[in-house]
Amino acid sequence: MAVLQAQGLYKSYGQVKALDDVNIEIEDSELLAVIGPSGSGKTTLLRSIAGFVQLDSGKIFIKSKDITDLPPEKRNVAMFFQNYALWPHMTVFENVAYGLKIRRYDKKAIREKVEWALDFLDIKSLAERKPNQLSGGQQQRVALARAIVVQPDVLLLDEPLSNLDAKIRMRIRFELKALQKKLQIATLYVTHDQEEALSIADRIAVMHNGKVLQIGTPQQVYKEPVNLFVADFIGVNSIVRIKPLDKDIVKVGNLEFQPQQGVLHLVIRAEEARVLPAKEHVTLKEGDLKLEGIIMGKLYLGSKHRYEIKIHGIEEILFINSEEAFKINEQIQIIIPKDSFFVYWQ
Amino acid sequence: MRAPALILGGMWMKKLYAIFFTIIVLAAIYFSMAQIYPFNWSIVYRYRVVFLKGLLTTMNLSGFSLLISFAIGIVFALMRRSSGILKEFALLYIFFFRNTPLLVVILLTYYGLGSVIPFDRFWAAVFGLSAFEGAYLAEIIRSGLDAVDKGELEAGFSLGLTRAEVFLYIHFPQALRISLPALIGQSISLVKDSSLASVIALAELTMTGRQVGTQTLASFESYLTIAIFYVAVTSVLSVFGNWLERRLAIP
Ligand SMILES: Nc1ncnc2c1ncn2[C@@H]1O[C@H](COP(=O)(O)OP(=O)(O)OP(=O)(O)O)[C@@H](O)[C@H]1O
Ligand SMILES: [Mg+2]
Numbered sequence: 314m315a316v317l318q319a320q321g322l323y324k325s326y327g328q329v330k331a332l333d334d335v336n337i338e339i340e341d342s343e344l345l346a347v348i349g350p351s352g353s354g355k356t357t358l359l360r361s362i363a364g365f366v367q368l369d370s371g372k373i374f375i376k377s378k379d380i381t382d383l384p385p386e387k388r389n390v391a392m393f394f395q396n397y398a399l400w401p402h403m404t405v406f407e408n409v410a411y412g413l414k415i416r417r418y419d420k421k422a423i424r425e426k427v428e429w430a431l432d433f434l435d436i437k438s439l440a441e442r443k444p445n446q447l448s449g450g451q452q453q454r455v456a457l458a459r460a461i462v463v464q465p466d467v468l469l470l471d472e473p474l475s476n477l478d479a480k481i482r483m484r485i486r487f488e489l490k491a492l493q494k495k496l497q498i499a500t501l502y503v504t505h506d507q508e509e510a511l512s513i514a515d516r517i518a519v520m521h522n523g524k525v526l527q528i529g530t531p532q533q534v535y536k537e538p539v540n541l542f543v544a545d546f547i548g549v550n551s552i553v554r555i556k557p558l559d560k561d562i563v564k565v566g567n568l569e570f571q572p573q574q575g576v577l578h579l580v581i582r583a584e585e586a587r588v589l590p591a592k593e594h595v596t597l598k599e600g601d602l603k604l605e606g607i608i609m610g611k612l613y614l615g616s617k618h619r620y621e622i623k624i625h626g627i628e629e630i631l632f633i634n635s636e637e638a639f640k641i642n643e644q645i646q647i648i649i650p651k652d653s654f655f656v657y658w659q
Numbered sequence: 660m661r662a663p664a665l666i667l668g669g670m671w672m673k674k675l676y677a678i679f680f681t682i683i684v685l686a687a688i689y690f691s692m693a694q695i696y697p698f699n700w701s702i703v704y705r706y707r708v709v710f711l712k713g714l715l716t717t718m719n720l721s722g723f724s725l726l727i728s729f730a731i732g733i734v735f736a737l738m739r740r741s742s743g744i745l746k747e748f749a750l751l752y753i754f755f756f757r758n759t760p761l762l763v764v765i766l767l768t769y770y771g772l773g774s775v776i777p778f779d780r781f782w783a784a785v786f787g788l789s790a791f792e793g794a795y796l797a798e799i800i801r802s803g804l805d806a807v808d809k810g811e812l813e814a815g816f817s818l819g820l821t822r823a824e825v826f827l828y829i830h831f832p833q834a835l836r837i838s839l840p841a842l843i844g845q846s847i848s849l850v851k852d853s854s855l856a857s858v859i860a861l862a863e864l865t866m867t868g869r870q871v872g873t874q875t876l877a878s879f880e881s882y883l884t885i886a887i888f889y890v891a892v893t894s895v896l897s898v899f900g901n902w903l904e905r906r907l908a909i910p
Contacts, residue, residue, distance in 0.1 A: 363813075386820055392817040398814040411815075415818075
């Protein structure tokens with residue numbers, strides 16, 4: 314059963330449509346990642362679920378109860394803030410205990426629950442410190458402890474890792490995922506980092522201009538993007554645009570496409586494309602794409618090279634990484650498996 | 660272990676030198692003036708009860724005005740942050756009192772308002788002073804309230820705290836901490852501004868000084884005396900303020 318249901322959410326700020334008919338559901342103990350470029354409406358969606366945004370229309374249900382018109386404090390939804398928003402005048406213990414205190418738990422129950430949460434996040438030793446005496450990572454744990462200790466129905470996380478440096482991010486990413494699974498809290502996780510979303514989400518919602526373009530598992534979103542925007546936003550890609558000259562068939566490498574309205578956009582998952590010497594014989598599977606070209610430039614990236622490749626008959630330059638070494642001006646071929654490129658007319 | 664003690668000692672020595680030097684300069688000025696002007700401190704001693712009464716009145720006037728003006732400050736700061744008619748009213752209030760001289764405000768409350776509602780001088784001064792300083796305090800408190808991170812308040816709401824609880828336990832304590840130095844400064848101004856109540860012949864410190872000065876012709880002595888009293892009262896306030904600031908400081 315869906316813990317959270319949002320149906321037909323609309324919100325405009327003047328001319329800007331921050332939410333444009335948004336429909337999402339989160340299942341019990343599911344982690345739904347919402348991704349999209351800056352200004353796509355992710356934060357607005359999160360804040361409207363928390364009750365801080367007055368919707369123009371739409372309904373929000375938590376455990377089948379309509380909470381659309383409830384104030385934030387009545388929703389039993391815990392929000393985790395990008396800057397942690399800890400209360401600097403209270404100790405770590407008090408920060409975590411406050412949500413329980415006003416729920417009128419007795420002293421002993423509060424102590425037990427807070428200690429459980431601090432223990433859970435491995436910060437018990439920091440209980441008596443003030444937030445200003447903690448590192449960024451520690452503050453983040455306190456903020457998480459504060460959010461989970463009240464056992465919310467839904468946990469809302471807005472770019473929870475964006476303040477941490479790249480190395481810690483990687484580690485915390487998986488800790489967070491493990492924690493969420495252990496707690497079995499339905500979670501909405503906002504990020505603009507598609508890689509982060511792919512690695513921790515059960516399902517992903519891709520937003521653009523206030524619209525949810527696609528919702529699906531990471532595999533679905535990666536392998537079957539519904540449109541050019543989603544295809545391009547997910548993964549590391551090279552895009553080629555080809556304007557058909559006449560009504561004839563459009564030839565791209567070994568494949569042919571029926572011309573349609575607009576320009577042909579070929580999105581290539583650069584991670585999946587293989588670069589080989591032109592002479593080498595390869596047997597193509599049905600639907601695989603083979604492009605022939607010439608190396609224009611290269612960049613050394615440690616374990617591999619990034620090649621700048623000019624494809625015969627196509628003006629745009631492709632950027633593709635490969636572990637193999639090629640020389641400038643060397644003739645090459647690029648093999649792209651059939652589920653690693655997408656064609657859209659737009 | 661030795662170095663910090665030395666540094667501390669150094670700091671204290673510097674302070675002592677400064678105080679010592681100031682005293683020497685003041686004494687030099689005093690005694691060189693005493694060559695021309697015959698100081699007669701026995702007059703101040705003779706009028707000690709009058710002076711102390713004046714001091715008491717000033718302290719009462721300042722005390723009541725502080726309480727009332729803080730109440731006004733908080734209420735109007737909240738109104739200023741709200742929307743609609745209350746906000747407009749607060750804006751108008753603050754605009755009016757920040758752009759009117761306190762002297763005029765006190766004259767207005769005593770002679771203007773006083774002709775409608777019978778006030779005695781003391782309460783007329785208290786109300787004038789409170790209304791005036793309240794406008795300044797409202798602005799100080801408002802900027803303190805504005806300075807608190809909105810996320811901290813929303814974190815409170817999303818954990819189930821009501822509006823009143825968020826204000827009382829998170830918003831206001833933080834705002835107070837932020838605006839404390841400015842509030843102390845304004846409180847000290849209030850004590851000094853209370854001297855303007857002498858315009859409606861309230862026998863507070865300044866009025867007393869003037870009266871004793873003109874009656875006995877020992878103006879220098881009596882004005883110097885009340886100046887020292889003002890410094891004493893405001894010093895207590897600023898020492899208290901420093902203590903409060905240190906106590907409330909977040910490590
Ligand atoms: N309070 C507001 N007033 C006016 N416009 C707003 C407000 N909040 C959001 N918007 C606008 O709504 C759109 C969506 O904003 P939102 O903050 O939801 O984007 P986002 O996806 O979270 O972006 P980011 O990745 O930069 O955080 C933006 O165009 C933004 O300018
Ligand atoms: Mg955002």
